[in-house]
Each structure stands twice: as C-alpha cells, then as structure tokens.
Amino acid sequence: MSENWSEFYRHIETARAAVAHGFETHVQDPQEILRARARKLAQSPDRTDSGERIEVVEFLLAQERYAIGSSYVREVYPLKSLTELPCTPAFVLGIMNVRGQILSVLDLKKFFDLPDQALNELGKVIIVKAGNMELGVLADAVVGVRSLAMSDIQPPLPTLSDAHAEYLLGVTRERMAVLDAGRILADTRIIVDDEVEA
Amino acid sequence: MKWTVGRKIGAGFGLAVALLVALGIITYRSTSELLRVTDERHASTKCISQLDDVFGLINGAAASSFGYALTGDEQYLQALDAAHGAVQKDIQEVETHLVDSEQRARLGRLEAMLTECLAQLLSEADTRKTKGLDAATQVAQSHDTRRELAQIHDVIREIETVELAMLGKHEAAAEAGSKAATRYIVGGVLIAMLLLGAAGYLITRSVARPLREITTTAERIAAGDLSMTIVSNGRRDEIGVLTLAFQHMVESLQGVAQSAELIAAGDLTVNLKPQSDKDVLVHTLSRMVTTLRGSTQKIQEAASVLSASASEIVAAVTQVTSGATETAAAVSETATTVEEVKQTASVSTQKAKQVSENAQQSVHVSQLGEKSVNETIDGMNRIREQMESIATSIVRLSEQSQAIGEIIASVNDLAEQSNLLAVNASIEAARAGEQGKGFAVVAQEVKVLAEQSKQATGQVRTILSDIQKATGAAVMAIEQGGKAVEAGVKQSTETGESIQSLAKNVVEAAQALLHIEASSRQQLVGMDQVAVAMDNIRTASVQNVASMNQVETAARNLHELGQNLRQVVQHYKV
Numbered sequence: 001m002s003e004n005w006s007e008f009y010r011h012i013e014t015a016r017a018a019v020a021h022g023f024e025t026h027v028q029d030p031q032e033i034l035r036a037r038a039r040k041l042a043q044s045p046d047r048t049d050s051g052e053r054i055e056v057v058e059f060l061l062a063q064e065r066y067a068i069g070s071s072y073v074r075e076v077y078p079l080k081s082l083t084e085l086p087c088t089p090a091f092v093l094g095i096m097n098v099r100g101q102i103l104s105v106l107d108l109k110k111f112f113d114l115p116d117q118a119l120n121e122l123g124k125v126i127i128v129k130a131g132n133m134e135l136g137v138l139a140d141a142v143v144g145v146r147s148l149a150m151s152d153i154q155p156p157l158p159t160l161s162d163a164h165a166e167y168l169l170g171v172t173r174e175r176m177a178v179l180d181a182g183r184i185l186a187d188t189r190i191i192v193d194d195e196v197e198a
Numbered sequence: 199m200k201w202t203v204g205r206k207i208g209a210g211f212g213l214a215v216a217l218l219v220a221l222g223i224i225t226y227r228s229t230s231e232l233l234r235v236t237d238e239r240h241a242s243t244k245c246i247s248q249l250d251d252v253f254g255l256i257n258g259a260a261a262s263s264f265g266y267a268l269t270g271d272e273q274y275l276q277a278l279d280a281a282h283g284a285v286q287k288d289i290q291e292v293e294t295h296l297v298d299s300e301q302r303a304r305l306g307r308l309e310a311m312l313t314e315c316l317a318q319l320l321s322e323a324d325t326r327k328t329k330g331l332d333a334a335t336q337v338a339q340s341h342d343t344r345r346e347l348a349q350i351h352d353v354i355r356e357i358e359t360v361e362l363a364m365l366g367k368h369e370a371a372a373e374a375g376s377k378a379a380t381r382y383i384v385g386g387v388l389i390a391m392l393l394l395g396a397a398g399y400l401i402t403r404s405v406a407r408p409l410r411e412i413t414t415t416a417e418r419i420a421a422g423d424l425s426m427t428i429v430s431n432g433r434r435d436e437i438g439v440l441t442l443a444f445q446h447m448v449e450s451l452q453g454v455a456q457s458a459e460l461i462a463a464g465d466l467t468v469n470l471k472p473q474s475d476k477d478v479l480v481h482t483l484s485r486m487v488t489t490l491r492g493s494t495q496k497i498q499e500a501a502s503v504l505s506a507s508a509s510e511i512v513a514a515v516t517q518v519t520s521g522a523t524e525t526a527a528a529v530s531e532t533a534t535t536v537e538e539v540k541q542t543a544s545v546s547t548q549k550a551k552q553v554s555e556n557a558q559q560s561v562h563v564s565q566l567g568e569k570s571v572n573e574t575i576d577g578m579n580r581i582r583e584q585m586e587s588i589a590t591s592i593v594r595l596s597e598q599s600q601a602i603g604e605i606i607a608s609v610n611d612l613a614e615q616s617n618l619l620a621v622n623a624s625i626e627a628a629r630a631g632e633q634g635k636g637f638a639v640v641a642q643e644v645k646v647l648a649e650q651s652k653q654a655t656g657q658v659r660t661i662l663s664d665i666q667k668a669t670g671a672a673v674m675a676i677e678q679g680g681k682a683v684e685a686g687v688k689q690s691t692e693t694g695e696s697i698q699s700l701a702k703n704v705v706e707a708a709q710a711l712l713h714i715e716a717s718s719r720q721q722l723v724g725m726d727q728v729a730v731a732m733d734n735i736r737t738a739s740v741q742n743v744a745s746m747n748q749v750e751t752a753a754r755n756l757h758e759l760g761q762n763l764r765q766v767v768q769h770y771k772v
Binding site for chain 2: 037070074144
C-alpha cells in the first residue's frame with residue numbers, strides 16, 4: 001500500500017510540474033511533429049500543366065460534398081442571427097445581417113431533395129456574388145479551398161432531372177458535385193416577388 | 199227370552215227368597231198365638247194368687263179386729279186399716295185380669311161380701327173404742343164372723359176353680375198351636391231344601407260344567423299346550439261368548455306360536471301382524487325380532503371384527519414377541535452401553551474441570567478484546583474525518599475541471615473562427631491570382647493550425663470528461679467508504695457489546711461448569727443405579743416374552759371363537 005502511495009505521489013508531482021512549466025511534457029518531441037508536418041506538406045500536388053484549372057470552395061451538405069467556384073464566392077461567414085421571412089418559398093431560409101448588409105440565405109438541400117438537418121450555430125453561410133445578385137448559401141460545414149482541373153470535372157449523369165442538371169457544372173471522381181453558381185444566381189426562379197393579401 | 203246365566207242365578211235366588219218369606223210368615227203367626235195363650239195363662243195364675251192373698255188379708259183383718267177388741271191396742275187398728283186398703287186394691291187388680299162376665303159377677307159378689315165384712319169389723323173396733331170391751335163383745339157375739347169368712351172362702355174357691363179350668367183349656371190350646379207351628383216349620387224347610395237343591399243343581403249343571411271344561415283348556419294353555427281345537431257349543435249366552443273368545447285366543451296364540459317357531463328356526467324376516475293396538479305379545483315379539491335382527495347383524499359384524507381383530511392381534515402379538523426378544527437383546531447391549539457411559543461420565547467430570555479453568559482465561563481474553571474494539575472505533579472515526587476532507591478536495595477539483603471546460607469551449611470557438619478566417623484568406627488569395635499564391639500557403643497553414651487546435655480541444659474535452667467521470671466515481675467511492683466506515687463503527691460497537699456479553703457468558707459458563715462437574719459426579723452414581731435397573735428390565739423382558747407366548751395362544755383361541763360365533767350367527771336369516 002505504502003508503495004502505491006509513493007507511486008501516486010510521484011505521478012501527481014510530475015503532473016503538477018508539467019502544468020507549472022507550460023505543458024512541456026506534451027511537446028515532448030517538437031522535432032517529430034515538425035517532421036510529420038513537413039512530410040504532409042512535402043507531398044507534391046499532382047498537377048498537370050496541360051489542363052485549365054479552377055479554384056473551388058468545397059463544402060458539405062448533408063454529408064455530401066459540393067463545391068462552388070471561388071470566383072463567385074465573396075466570403076464565408078458563420079450563420080449568426082438568421083431572421084426567417086414569412087410568405088417565402090421553402091428554399092428561402094431567411095435573411096441575415098453581414099456587417100450591415102442584408103442578405104437572403106438559400107437552402108440548396110431543398111433544390112437537391114436532400115434530408116433536412118436542424119440549423120445550428122456550427123452552420124456556415126457561403127456568400128456568393130454575380131453581377132448585381134448577391135446572396136448566402138447555407139453549408140453544413142466548409143471544408144476549404146482547392147483547385148480542380150477542368151478535365152477532372154465530368155458532365156452530370158443524364159438521368160438527373162432538368163432542374164438538377166441545370167445547376168450542376170459536373171461531378172469529380174471524388175463524387176464532389178461542382179455547382180454552377182453563375183447559373184443559379186442568374187435563375188429568375190429564385191427571385192421572390194409575391195404580394196400577399198393581408 | 200234368553201236364559202242367560204245371570205238370569206238363571208237370579209231366578210234361583212228369587213225362589214229361595216220366596217220360600218224364606220213363607221216360612222217366616224208361618225213362624226210369626228205360630229209364635230204370636232203362643233204368646234197370646236201364655237199371657238192368658240199368666241193372667242189366670244195372677245188372678246188366683248191375688249184371690250188367695252185377699253183371703254189371707256180378710257183373715258188378717260178379722261184377727262186384727264179381735265186383737266183390738268181384746269187388748270185395745272191401737273196397732274191393731276192400723277193393721278185393720280191397712281188390710282182394708284190392700285183388699286180393695288187387690289180386688290181392682292183381679293178385675294182387670296178377668297175377661298169372662300160370669301167371673302166378673304162372681305167377683306162383684308165377693309167384693310160386696312168383703313166390703314160388708316170389713317165394715318162389720320170396723321164397727322166392732324169402733325164400738326170397742328167408744329163403749330168398751332163389753333159392748334164390743336156383745337156386738338161380736340151378735341155377729342157371726344166365722345160364717346162370713348167361710349162364705350167369702352167359698353166364693354173365692356169358686357172363682358179359682360173356674361179360672362183353673364180356663365187355664366187348663368188355654369194350656370191345651372197353646373200346646374196344640376206349638377205343635378202345628380213345629381210341623382209347618384219342619385215341612386217348609388224340607389220343601390225349601392228340595393226346591394233350592396233342585397234349582398242349584400240345574401244352575402250348577404248349566405254353568406259349572408262348561409266353565410270346568412274351559413278352565414281345563416285354560417290350564418292346558420297356561421301349561422303351554424296349544425294343540426287343542428275349541429269348537430263352539432252353539433250357545434249364545436256368556437258361556438258361548440267365552441268359548442268363542444277362547445277360540446279366538448287359542449287361534450291367535452297358535453299364530454304367534456307359529457311365528458315364534460319360525461323365529462326359533464332362525465328366520466328373522468317374519469312379518470308379525472298385531473291383532474290390535476294393544477297386542478302386547480305381538481308388539482313385544484315384533485320388537486324382539488327387530489332387536490334380534492339388529493343384534494344379530496351387530497353380532498355378525500362383531501364376529502367378523504372379532505375374527506379380524508383376533509388375526510391382527512395374533513400378528514401383532516407375534517411382532518411384539520419378536521420385539522420383546524429384540525428388546526431383551528437391546529437391553530443387554532444397553533447395559534454394556536451404560537457401563538461405557540459411566541466411564542465417559544468420569545472422563546467428562548475431569549474435562550469439565552479443565553474447561554472451567556479455560557473459561558477463566560477466556561474472561562481475560564474477552565476483556566482485552568473489548569479494549570481493542572474501543573480503539574478500533576476511535577480509528578474508524580478518524581478515518582471518517584479523513585474521508586470527508588478527501589470528498590471536499592475532490593469536489594473542488596471537479597469544479598476546477600468545469601472551469602477548464604469553459605475555457606476549452608472558448609478556445610474551440612476561436613479555432614472555428616480561425617478556420618473560417620483561413621478559408622476567407624484562401625478565397626482572397628485565389629482572387630488575387632498568381633500574386634496571392636504565397637498568401638494561399640499561409641492561409642492553408644493557418645487552417646491546419648486551426649484544425650489542430652480543434653483536435654487538441656477535442657482531446658482536452660475527452661480528458662476532462664474522463665476526469666469528471668473519475669471525480670464522480672471518486673466521490674461515490676468516498677461516500678460508500680464513509681458508509682462502510684459508519685457500518686464499521688456500528689459493527690465495532692456491536693462487536694464490543696458482543697464481546698461484553700461473551701465475557702458475561704463465559705463467566706456464567708464457568709459457574710455452569712462447576713455445576714456440570716457436580717452433576718457429572720451425580721450422573722456417575724445415577725449410572726450405577728441405571729445399570730441395576732437395566733438388569734431388572736432384562737429379567738422383565740424375559741418374562742414378557744413368556745407372557746407374549748401365552749397371549750398369542752389366547753389370541754388364537756379368540757380367533758377360533760370368532761369363527762364359531764360367525765358360523766352360529768350365519769344360521770339366522772336377517
């Protein structure tokens with residue numbers, strides 16, 4: 001028992017010292033960590049100079065990967081203080097205030113018949129812009145920015161309905177759907193101009 | 199008109215009464231006649247006697263007169279007066295007795311003569327008195343007294359003669375009447391005897407003979423002989439009725455006798471019909487048959503039970519006999535065992551002494567144990583205080599972990615925002631085109647750092663969660679430890695009490711052991727007595743075996759008896 005107690009005391013003392021000296025114990029081998037990062041970064045991108053490339057912002061919608069060309073993306077913004085609008089179609093989630101600018105937020109899940117998920121604070125809004133049109137698209141999570149070879153983007157399957165195929169630029173081999181933001185923004189169907197009798 | 203026996207006897211008695219009345223009348227008449235004659239005789243005799251008296255008196259009077267004349271004594275005068283009165287009285291009496299007219303005439307003459315004579319005598323006496331003796335003598339000489347007296351005597355004699363003659367006549371009549379009465383009476387009695395005798399003979403003949411016959415029959419019935427047949431004699435009087443009644447009685451008795459014969463033969467199913475509600479014999483017989491039937495059934499059952507029981511008794515007795523034999527053997531073994539027990543008892547006496555000493559040591563030990571337990575309780579209390587301080591520390595630790603968690607949450611938020619910033623930076627870099635390439639790398643690096651921060655916060659959160667769980671478990675363990683310590687304190691207290699009572703018990707046990715020691719010694723003595731008793735029991739069990747053999751024989755006899763009884767009872771039809 002007494003041996004165990006001394007063991008305990010030793011452990012506690014070690015932990016206390018570690019806390020006092022700024023978690024040095026956890027960064028036991030900084031060199032190792034740096035090497036691992038170097039290895040990761042050292043992977044040469046399989047770039048083929050032959051094709052044209054585009055930069056896309058990759059995001060998740062109901063566990064499916066989607067991408068929008070970064071040329072249309074103004075910025076990514078956390079979903080905060082969303083105000084729902086009455087008498088709007090289901091795909092209009094509401095409006096929100098981004099640094100003084102009022103933007104409407106669309107839910108693309110309604111367009112692609114994806115299962116609804118509860119809105120939470122972790123949700124992000126991708127603000128897209130084309131010409132005068134500027135609006136927010138809801139994303140469950142934003143993965144990041146990446147560049148794609150145009151040759152990698154294959155046309156959408158012909159079995160898709162017109163509405164779907166219309167918004168899609170194509171699908172990559174990693175089953176990432178690349179959206180055509182220009183066409184979505186240009187579509188007059190998303191412009192809501194209804195008057196409701198009181 | 200029916201000549202019943204009652205009427206016959208009535209007629210006989212009527213005849214006797216009539217004869218008795220006739221005889222009575224005759225006798226009465228004769229007797230009254232005889233009485234009348236006797237009275238007449240008596241009157242005549244009286245008359246004669248009175249007349250004789252009168253003559254005497256007149257003579258006496260004459261003598262008195264003479265006496266006075268001679269002496270002048272006054273006493274003679276008195277006698278003369280007395281004679282005068284007596285003569286008149288007697289004459290009146292005689293007159294009452296006389297019935298004949300002639301006699302009465304004669305009496306009248308006598309009376310006159312007497313009166314004259316007496317008057318003469320009185321005058322002579324008067325003369326003597328007044329004129330003296332001489333004058334009186336002259337008077338007396340002039341007067342022939344003697345002749346007068348003779349005349350008187352003659353008259354009296356005459357009357358007496360007539361009376362005597364009448365007396366004789368009356369006596370003859372009386373004698374004749376008496377004889378006639380005697381004849382009537384003798385004759386009447388003889389006739390009455392004849393008549394009554396005849397009547398008695400007839401009545402007796404018509405009543406007594408049939409009664410005698412019936413009496414003979416009744417005596418035979420009384421003797422139990424019912425073999426006769428009574429034939430009606432055709433008479434319609436009491437005798438006839440009696441004969442008929444006897445006939446019915448005999449027939450009824452014969453019927454009962456036949457039933458009794460059947461019952462005697464063992465047939466108990468006989469149906470008896472009573473002649474009337476008051477037929478005691480048949481009712482009794484019927485009850486007797488019912489009772490007999492019940493009794494016979496019960497006897498049959500009893501015989502069966504007896505037989506079966508006897509069999510069981512035989513079996514049981516056999517078992518008992520073998521049991522008794524075994525008992526005898528067991529008793530021998532027991533005697534041996536008793537001897538061993540005796541030795542064991544002496545050993546146990548020694549052991550009891552040793553145990554008593556050990557008990558004294560146990561008392562010391564238990565006192566030491568009590569002290570130890572008290573120390574244990576103190577230790578437990580200290581442990582409890584330590585536990586409480588540990589619990590306080592752990593709770594503080596838990597609260598600090600919570601604070602760390604909050605910090606981690608804000609760090610996570612920062613990482614998220616950094617990530618977004620990195621993405622935006624990438625977008626800006628992409629927009630900048632070739633000049634933004636370097637910036638894109640930096641943005642990429644910032645993004646990686648943000649993700650790493652996120653992962654680190656996740657790990658820290660996991661660790662914190664583990665710490666929370668561990669502290670919860672520790673608090674629970676401490677709580678249980680506290681409870682265990684409580685239980686320990688309680689159990690230690692109970693142990694102390696137990697040890698105290700143990701010590702008490704050990705003291706009592708030591709005392710008890712002293713008693714046990716004494717008891718063992720008595721036990722030893724007792725075992726000797728038991729050995730003697732066992733010897734007696736052995737003798738008794740040998741005798742038991744012999745007795746059981748006799749009982750077995752008796753039970754076999756009982757069994758045979760039951761069989762016989764059953765055979766006897768089976769003879770009856772129920």
